[in-house]
Ligand SMILES: Nc1ncnc2c1ncn2[C@@H]1O[C@H](COP(=O)(O)OP(=O)(O)O)[C@@H](O)[C@H]1O
């Protein structure tokens with residue numbers, strides 16, 4: 001009578017392996033081309049990938065075992081940036097998910113503030129940086145507010161959207177059984193909205209990286225953006241490029257980590 | 272027997288440009304412990320009636336009283352089994368999680384919750400499935416979970432909206448007997464909606480026959496088939512055959528309500544709306560043909 005559905009994971013897994021192998025091949029080919037091109041051009045503005053990677057190594061990752069190979073410069077440049085990025089993003093996620101779910105389930109409220117939200121989302125977050133610079137003195141608060149503000153809207157709007165999409169039969173079931181408000185939000189609305197919430201979180205995470213760099217380019221005494229500005233002022237193009245590549249790697253790693261979390265959560269919360 | 276549910280002059284009109292009156296003044300009373308079946312054609316307003324009783328919808332007019340008290344807001348000692356079991360269970364909760372969910376909001380302590388869930392699951396024949404997820408179960412088993420969830424609340428009144436309409440005939444028989452068994456054990460008052468005349472007679476102590484939209488009560492038929500019922504012999508019994516004929520005839524001869532442009536079958540010699548209880552053997556009428564074992568052609572109001 002019962003039929004247990006077990007999706008075949010092995011095939012997808014093997015497919016994933018071959019895919020990532022060929023992806024690595026393409027990446028390697030591109031780096032090789034880049035190397036050849038930069039060796040050929042011999043421009044000080046375009047150091048070779050090998051030089052860039054060596055520079056990154058020497059700058060940030062040649063520390064001792066005690067500091068997990070991180071150098072003192074890494075503690076100055078990389079960690080504060082990552083810390084602010086994650087803090088700002090998590091803050092935006094918390095506020096966005098809670099507010100978004102409440103808005104999504106209160107039909108009228110969303111209708112009233114909907115245009116306002118669309119407007120707020122449409123403002124390119126960097127445009128508000130000058131305002132924030134007036135409001136908050138240059139430093140930690142400014143960076144955090146900039147990142148959080150930039151990250152908030154995609155999470156909020158996606159959470160509202162996800163919360164609104166709760167199956168009406170499930171909503172009626174919850175009402176019929178007198179499910180309390182807290183249980184309704186945590187055990188029905190949140191699981192139903194999770195895929196949308198994660199979509200919002202993913203957009204926000206890439207925005208967080210952008211806002212982190214921008215806020216540090218403008219006003220910071222440490223962090224990657226600050227280090228890159230210094231490198232430019234000192235005509236140290238290898239360090240500038242090291243920063244760019246590290247930002248790319250950072251974005252890739254963050255996105256991969258979030259995807260892993262998303263897969264794990266969605267598997268633990270089936271639908 | 273004390274009165275459990277009193278519905279008086281209940282009327283509901285869905286608002287909108289094409290305002291639709293789904294229930295047109297329904298009154299009836301249910302005594303405690305009774306299993307009342309409500310039978311009526313699809314779209315006649317059966318679900319709307321249950322929603323009004325459960326306060327999921329505020330009726331346009333009329334009153335619902337539960338144990339003599341006017342109902343305001345969803346009553347606590349009420350549970351519902353929906354037709355659409357697939358959508359009414361929560362796929363991210365295990366079977367046990369689904370059954371325990373309403374109890375959590377009722378502040379039942381964890382240990383007691385677990386005990387209630389497991390014993391109820393055992394009663395509906397789902398021992399061993401408590402850690403599965405609803406989507407790992409067949410339709411019939413999913414509906415058993417929904418029934419267990421409702422029973423675990425130990426409701427004073429259990430509302431069931433076409434609970435067995437979406438399962439195959441064999442499973443339906445099993446679930447019908449499960450309901451009768453559980454009901455004998457738990458002594459719950461049950462209001463069950465169906466569009467299947469045979470099912471209403473087989474399950475009910477009493478059958479309320481509803482007209483086409485807007486629903487009104489056409490007849491209130493007592494079913495004196497006793498507590499012990501059997502899927503084969505009960506359905507063959509003379510009383511069963513007579514009752515289903517009576518109900519089918521009531522539905523067919525009902526006056527056509529305004530609104531729905533339905534093909535007219537009026538013109539019979541009987542008074543419109545009157546229940547034919549002559550007991551004549553007319554069980555070979557077209558609408559009633561085929562009480563065969565496949566159940567595919569059972570007297571249906573659809
Ligand atoms: N939310 C709604 N808004 C407007 N009309 C509705 C709504 N729900 C049901 N109806 C209409 O009310 C009538 C009765 O519906 P329903 O109670 O679901 O019937 P049944 O359960 O007997 O099949 C139908 O004609 C249906 O189209």
Ligand SMILES: [Mg+2]
Nearest residue numbers: 317318432433
């Ligand atoms: Mg219905």
